[in-house]
Amino acid sequence: MALMITDECINCDVCEPECPNQAISMGAEYYVIDPGRCTECVGHFDEPQCVQVCPVACIPLNPEHVESREQLLAKFERLQGSAPAPAAGSAHGAPADASS
Numbered sequence: 213m214a215l216m217i218t219d220e221c222i223n224c225d226v227c228e229p230e231c232p233n234q235a236i237s238m239g240a241e242y243y244v245i246d247p248g249r250c251t252e253c254v255g256h257f258d259e260p261q262c263v264q265v266c267p268v269a270c271i272p273l274n275p276e277h278v279e280s281r282e283q284l285l286a287k288f289e290r291l292q293g294s295a296p297a298p299a300a301g302s303a304h305g306a307p308a309d310a311s312s
């Protein structure tokens with residue numbers, strides 16, 4: 213499921229830069245999460261980063277966007293495909309030389 217921000221949000225700004233998918237932005241009155249970009253941080257982190265940092269715990273699951281982990285992973289992969297790729301050679305280690 214995507215997550216959502218409730219009207220308890222105090223617009224403290226701390227969650228927005230933590231989102232690896234740029235899913236969080238300022239809405240009309242308080243911050244909002246784009247369900248098309250929120251993967252619950254699947255693919256990036258074990259825990260939703262926005263939930264970790266929110267001081268008022270106003271980021272529940274969005275019941276209108278029920279998704280399995282597989283669907284969240286597919287969304288992550290789609291977002292990665294459309295995002296500018298970081299420089300090659302980082303993070304994921306060894307060159308592909310695995311026997312199949």
Ligand code: SF4
Nearest residue numbers: 231250252253260262
């Ligand atoms: S759960 Fe992760 S991907 Fe979703 S809005 Fe929060 S930080 Fe962004």
Ligand code: SF4
Nearest residue numbers: 221222224225227266
């Ligand atoms: S961290 Fe919580 S209170 Fe702060 S802007 Fe984000 S949702 Fe709102």
